[in-house]
Amino acid sequence: MSQQVRGVVVTAKDAPAEVTTIVIPDPGPGEAVVRIQACGVCHTDLHYKQGGIGDEFPYLLGHEAAGVVESVGEGVSEVGVGDFVVLNWRAVCGQCRACRRGRPQYCFDTHNARQKMTLEDGTELSPALGIGAFAEKTLVAAGQCTKVDPEVSPAVAGLLGCGVMAGIGAAINTGQVGRGDSVAVIGCGGVGGAAITGSRLAGAARIIAVDIDDNKLETARALGATHTVNSRTQDAVEAIRELTGGNGADVVVEAVGRPETYEQAFYVRDLAGTVVLVGVPTPDMRIELPLLDVFGRGGALKSSWYGDCLPSRDFPMLIDLHQQGRLDLGAFVTETVGLGDVEKAFARMHGGDVLRSVVVL
Template sequence: MAPGKNEPVRVETIVVPDPGPGEAVVKVQACGVCHTDLHYKQGGINDDFPFLLGHEAAGVVESVGPDVTDVAPGDFVILNWRAVCGKCRACRRGRPWYCFDTHNATQKMTLADGTELSAALGIGAFAEKTLVAAGQCTKVDPSVSPAVAGLLGCGVMAGIGAALNTGEVGRGDTVAVIGCGGVGDAAVVGSRLAGAARIIAVDIDDRKLETARAMGATHTVNSRDTDPVAAVRELTGGFGADVVIEAVGRPETYHQAFYARDLAGTVVLVGVPTPEMKLELPLLDVFGRGGALKSSWYGDCLPSRDFPMLVDLHQQGRIDLGAFVTETIGLDDVEKAFARMHEGDVLRSVVVL
């Protein structure tokens, strides 16, 4: 639980209500420590403290409320933070991954004294149990490791989806990925899965670049020492990449992505900016380069379609989701995991309960 802005997280007793209509209680088995959790702790998303952090989670449905039919007690599920409504204008047009009315549980979890908790991304899974909307539960093959499956709940899905769904990387394409943390490395994996011919990983940390190469990058660029736009152009015959995926969420790296793409190429923003950030680009350059500038919401995924598919690919050995798990930890170690995240020496710490 994060009690206030930039305050250390701590373990508290929480009260989880019985599920009401459309809700489910899930016994959490594993939950990744995501940078978004750190954003919440730092007040970078909103100031609705205290927060119950954790959202990259997998576990077993313990109980469901009235009228819930899609999941049942005993189902092994990955939790997602975009439970589609099926009724909004996006859903009615057959584009549920853009759902404009995603929802969470109606009831609130609380501290023992009755203080209401704000669940991170409507999940709050750094806990033995959590209350979610039933639509946030996606059934997958129960033989997969919970520590691996949970990562599809946010960062890994966001990166793979940025390549496959938003960027629509195709066979033979050239791809540049700027920022090689968990999301960026997942974009590398997604680009490789799509059949990209050349995948250029860009970061300022050689350790992260080594990991990106192990994930499938064909070339690496340390942008601390080298102009990344020039480097990407040199590696693509002077043209720039067909798809550039920006996994940092900063104006400087977005500029790099914009100018590192080919004419009529695609830029995908999947890195999460903070509210005060501003972007300035010459409008003539936006017009003159054509192509597409896209933002990727959760990798534009549809959990019911994409989570089972990616688990199956992992089980077949076609992608290695386990490579994203650097360490497994206990609930008491989340604050240390945030510190390690700052130091850049973990891809994902995963809380195992």
């Protein structure tokens, strides 16, 4: 039997995010209903609100979430009622060519719940990243639920659902940062900060944080950066080369998603170094590089989608590191807010003094 809960919905481009009643159907085959305990406020949710990702309004926002499985549909074996889970937006299919080749982190046919959540009048909702977790409960594909240790705080566990995993994975999985490497991270918001943390976990010897905001650079130092560069007042390329003996960094993580910062990343890497694009560009953005420079510098130019993570592998591992005191996920939580405070949290993003606001239910 369907149930009514509160959720945060945006009905049109740039309309305010409002708490309203939504209808959750019973889970069908392969689906699960999860009672949400906490959900981070991510820039991606703001992009949905601004129409930057699509126009399938109304959107049910929220996707960086943790909670408890309340019910499951027919055929579900991955999780059971009462399991504490982190939600992810990439339930792998297990059947596509990437999955069959043993690379499920690159699954080409990820999926979400088949049924739709709705408003009271029956209007179908589009859940952000197939999750829609600014709500007391949400409906997802069971494969979007990853069991983790229930002793961890939901407010920190949920952050693995997007930004923190994207940044850590960009450094470790995509960039393959190793012991003794030099790393530059351009853009020190939540994702860039996580890339700094991931680089520190991997044993990088020198981690250079680049941003135009001194507050973010101060936070970057707290997360593990050994050096900082304010690119508003310094030439980032020259500064990073000077800090790396004139060579450039072994791995450069671009966490902004803009042509000018990507060009910085390209020219600030060492010969045969690696550039990782994890910042999300808009469809209209273009970049132009001399093809001879691309050829002559060697190395690798990579994009990182969700940190090239495999949730079933990476989420429990990172939670274990957190509980061992080796990964401070709590450092990414700037504030906790209520379900009705999402619009205020969006406004705080522009101030540069928040890594994550987290909605706690």
